[in-house]
Amino acid sequence: xxxxxxxxxxxxxxxxxxxxxxxxxxxxxxxxxxxxxxxxxxxxxxxxxxxxxxxxxxxxxxxxxxxxxxxxxxxxxxxxxxxxxxxxxxxxxxxxxxxxxxxxxxxxxxxxxxxxxxxxxxxxxxxxxxxxxxxxxxxxxxxxxxxxxxxxxxxxxxxxxxxxxxxxxxxxxxxxxxxxxxxxxxxxxxxxxxxxxxxxxxxxxxxxxxxxxxxxxxxxxxxxxxxxxxxxxxxxxxxxxxxxxxxxxxxxxxxxxxxxxxxxxxxxxxxxxxxxxxxxxxxxxxxxxxxxxxxxxxxxxxxxxxxxxxxxxxxxxx
Amino acid sequence: xxxxxxxxxxxxxxxxxxxxxxxxxxxxxxxxxxxxxxxxxxxxxxxxxxxxxxxxxxxxxxxxxxxxxxxxxxxxxxxxxxxxxxxxxxxxxxxxxxxxxxxxxxxxxxxxxxxxxxxxxxxxxxxxxxxxxxxxxxxxxxxxxxxxxxxxxxxxxxxxxxxxxxxxxxxxxxxxxxxxxxxxxxxxxxxxxxxxxxxxxxxxxxxxxxxxxxxxxxxxxxxxxxxxxxxxxxxxxxxxxxxxxxxxxxxxxxxxxxxxxxxxxxxxxxxxxxxxxxxxxxxxxxxxxxxxxxxxxxxxxxxxxxxxxxxxxxxxxxxxxxxxxxxxxxxxxxxxxxxxxxxxxxxxxxxxxxxxxxxxxxxxxxxxxxxxxxxxxxxxxxxxxxxxxxxxxxxxxxxxxxxxxxxxxxxxxxxxxxxxxxxxxxxxxxxxxxxxxxxxxxxxxxxxxxxxxxxxxxxxxxxxxxxxxxxxxxxxxxxxxxxxxxxxxxxxx
Numbered sequence: 001x002x003x004x005x006x007x008x009x010x011x012x013x014x015x016x017x018x019x020x021x022x023x024x025x026x027x028x029x030x031x032x033x034x035x036x037x038x039x040x041x042x043x044x045x046x047x048x049x050x051x052x053x054x055x056x057x058x059x060x061x062x063x064x065x066x067x068x069x070x071x072x073x074x075x076x077x078x079x080x081x082x083x084x085x086x087x088x089x090x091x092x093x094x095x096x097x098x099x100x101x102x103x104x105x106x107x108x109x110x111x112x113x114x115x116x117x118x119x120x121x122x123x124x125x126x127x128x129x130x131x132x133x134x135x136x137x138x139x140x141x142x143x144x145x146x147x148x149x150x151x152x153x154x155x156x157x158x159x160x161x162x163x164x165x166x167x168x169x170x171x172x173x174x175x176x177x178x179x180x181x182x183x184x185x186x187x188x189x190x191x192x193x194x195x196x197x198x199x200x201x202x203x204x205x206x207x208x209x210x211x212x213x214x215x216x217x218x219x220x221x222x223x224x225x226x227x228x229x230x231x232x233x234x235x236x237x238x239x240x241x242x243x244x245x246x247x248x249x250x251x252x253x254x255x256x257x258x259x260x261x262x263x264x265x266x267x268x269x270x271x272x273x274x275x276x277x278x279x280x281x282x283x284x285x286x287x288x289x290x291x292x293x294x295x296x297x298x299x300x301x302x303x304x305x306x307x308x309x310x311x312x313x314x315x316x317x318x
Numbered sequence: 319x320x321x322x323x324x325x326x327x328x329x330x331x332x333x334x335x336x337x338x339x340x341x342x343x344x345x346x347x348x349x350x351x352x353x354x355x356x357x358x359x360x361x362x363x364x365x366x367x368x369x370x371x372x373x374x375x376x377x378x379x380x381x382x383x384x385x386x387x388x389x390x391x392x393x394x395x396x397x398x399x400x401x402x403x404x405x406x407x408x409x410x411x412x413x414x415x416x417x418x419x420x421x422x423x424x425x426x427x428x429x430x431x432x433x434x435x436x437x438x439x440x441x442x443x444x445x446x447x448x449x450x451x452x453x454x455x456x457x458x459x460x461x462x463x464x465x466x467x468x469x470x471x472x473x474x475x476x477x478x479x480x481x482x483x484x485x486x487x488x489x490x491x492x493x494x495x496x497x498x499x500x501x502x503x504x505x506x507x508x509x510x511x512x513x514x515x516x517x518x519x520x521x522x523x524x525x526x527x528x529x530x531x532x533x534x535x536x537x538x539x540x541x542x543x544x545x546x547x548x549x550x551x552x553x554x555x556x557x558x559x560x561x562x563x564x565x566x567x568x569x570x571x572x573x574x575x576x577x578x579x580x581x582x583x584x585x586x587x588x589x590x591x592x593x594x595x596x597x598x599x600x601x602x603x604x605x606x607x608x609x610x611x612x613x614x615x616x617x618x619x620x621x622x623x624x625x626x627x628x629x630x631x632x633x634x635x636x637x638x639x640x641x642x643x644x645x646x647x648x649x650x651x652x653x654x655x656x657x658x659x660x661x662x663x664x665x666x667x668x669x670x671x672x673x674x675x676x677x678x679x680x681x682x683x684x685x686x687x688x689x690x691x692x693x694x695x696x697x698x699x700x701x702x703x704x705x706x707x708x709x710x711x712x713x714x715x716x717x718x719x720x721x722x723x724x725x726x727x728x729x730x731x732x733x734x735x736x737x738x739x740x741x742x743x744x745x746x747x748x749x750x751x752x753x754x755x756x757x758x759x760x761x762x763x764x765x766x767x768x769x770x771x772x773x774x775x776x777x778x779x780x781x782x783x784x785x786x787x788x789x790x791x792x793x794x795x796x797x798x799x800x801x802x803x804x805x806x807x808x809x810x811x
Binding site for chain 2: 053056058059075077078079081082083084085087088089090091092093094102103105106107147150151160
């Protein structure tokens with residue numbers, strides 16, 4: 001793998017930020033290593049956008065420090081970062097080509113090269129017919145793809161994408177996912193915030209979870225899934241199933257048809273139930289360990305109090 | 319640490335270029351740009367074609383007394399002659415010799431257009447005697463009937479007359495009726511058009527003249543002779559005790575033209591600042607609504623965006639005003655090189671002196687930056703035109719209040735209000751320009767420019783903070799109040 005250099009593209013050290021006395025971000029630290037795809041997750045108001053703005057130097061942290069490519073955010077990072085903000089748009093009277101070329105030129109690319117690059121990108125991502133189309137005449141999905149292309153046209157080392165999937169239909173979400181994968185294949189570093197767990201699960205090497213302005217988790221996808229409750233669905237034609245599983249379960253829900261849904265205790269394993277049922281001669285008509293999801297892991301990590309406010313939707317678009 | 323923010327000229331240029339082209343590609347820009355040519359074209363067509371936008375009003379007179387009709391027609395002819403004199407008097411503009419010009423004007427006033435034309439053809443061969451004949455507001459016609467009852471169908475348009483082989487309506491009827499005192503006739507005006515008052519106004523002037531005649535002529539005095547002597551009366555010569563150029567310190571157009579030029583320049587400056595600042599507001603609002611600023615900020619400094627916008631819109635404003643500027647400069651240069659009245663030429667040359675040009679450029683820049691920075695800041699706090707209007711109303715009031723200051727410079731250049739306005743940075747750019755012809759002390763100009771520069775720097779710094787806050791926050795007056803409390807008053811919410 002090739003990296004421009006081994007300086008972490010982003011390093012946050014105990015940053016905090018308050019607005020009008022209300023803490024938006026509290027004591028957040030993390031480092032994004034070169035080549036990583038980091039999912040930056042959390043409910044609304046968790047402090048994701050404020051953190052990303054501080055990462056770019058758009059707002060200054062009250063305390064703590066930010067290093068972008070090893071330095072205070074500013075001129076040194078211009079042209080090396082591609083930023084797609086949560087609130088985004090295009091000049092309505094510009095064409096797609098002009099929009100991409102304009103941003104590319106602001107990022108240091110010469111005029112002719114910028115126009116050529118814009119055409120290439122539009123062709124590559126199936127927007128060739130939109131080259132001369134004014135932005136006001138494009139569909140929302142097309143416009144959003146043009147915005148992303150404008151943000152990344154200069155092929156930056158580090159991509160900061162704030163809610164890139166929001167507002168897209170499932171087909172365009174898939175296209176955007178492919179674009180992110182394609183960027184990652186070029187060994188670029190990516191951090192993106194999202195509400196859609198499936199994207200994070202499929203794309204990310206690493207997950208950072210924010211809640212109420214604090215970082216509540218930072219680890220690999222596998223590690224975060226370990227926090228999810230392990231569920232098993234069971235059924236038997238014979239009585240006594242509930243008594244059999246209770247030692248292994250933290251909660252047991254009994255359905256009308258007599259089947260059970262249970263959450264395993266931290267120390268228990270699903271196959272312990274299977275072994276016990278064989279030993280006790282209680283045949284099972286259903287034995288279904290449920291694969292843990294990020295959604296469940298996050299609900300566990302974020303906690304019940306925050307869960308009330310969050311709109312994390314498993315596999316759903318927002 | 320540098321006092322001034324670091325700026326990338328390339329990025330600033332790209333932002334300015336985008337803003338400039340964004341507007342130049344609109345229909346509105348080209349309409350504004352071509353407006354003087356469009357109006358000029360219409361004016362040319364109207365002047366050269368035979369299109370009659372206001373059809374002639376025909377008025378008839380019934381004089382039951384037999385005393386007034388002829389004298390009434392004489393007044394009508396006299397007034398037409400006066401209008402012709404006014405049209406012919408513009409020839410004075412092309413008579414270089416001051417004595418000949420004064421003689422021409424005196425002959426025109428005293429002896430009429432024919433005598434004045436003769437004077438020109440005999441004494442000033444280079445100047446044409448032709449002039450645009452005044453169009454009378456109405457024309458007299460013979461009455462198609464001899465009493466009111468029979469004329470009413472004509473007045474109502476039920477019956478038409480034939481004038482010059484064409485059908486025409488009778489537009490009005492003046493009746494001089496007999497009264498106990500023949501010198502005070504009972505006069506009536508009949509017409510369906512009650513808004514066109516040229517004929518009744520002429521009638522009233524006739525009646526006033528009649529009153530004078532009736533009073534003066536029995537005493538052996540001629541009203542016509544009185545009027546002629548008034549026309550020939552000597553005029554006051556004006557002198558300026560501080561004038562040093564002329565030996566007799568007499569005032570002429572070379573002394574008054576600089577004040578006129580300064581007023582026009584100050585007004586153009588105001589117009590440029592007003593339109594430029596307003597365009598910056600809409601540009602900023604467009605930027606906010608397009609939600610592109612945050613993306614740009616990952617690669618561009620706040621200061622570059624503000625400067626880019628200021629430069630882009632300045633270029634745009636100058637482009638929009640280019641036809642007026644070119645026509646103005648062309649007109650001034652044309653007159654300086656080919657103009658006949660040397661007093662005006664001298665006045666123009668002295669009006670556009672180095673001091674005026676330097677202070678005009680300085681004040682154009684500072685005035686634009688001052689108001690522009692305010693409008694950028696307020697635009698960044700707005701998310702709709704309503705927000706923008708609410709937030710900018712106070713500054714628009716301040717800008718509007720500067721208009722009377724400009725015109726005060728023409729009539730009262732030593733007004734205390736004008737002096738005070740010189741030291742208030744918001745009105746200083748305009749006050750300085752209008753005061754320049756009266757040669758104010760240099761320290762006043764420099765101090766005023768200093769105040770203005772300081773406020774500009776402060777405004778840019780403040781605008782930068784408001785801009786940064788506005789771009790990354792919400793919008794509206796509430797946001798301004800919250801920002802003020804948080805940043806200025808250092809209060810917690």
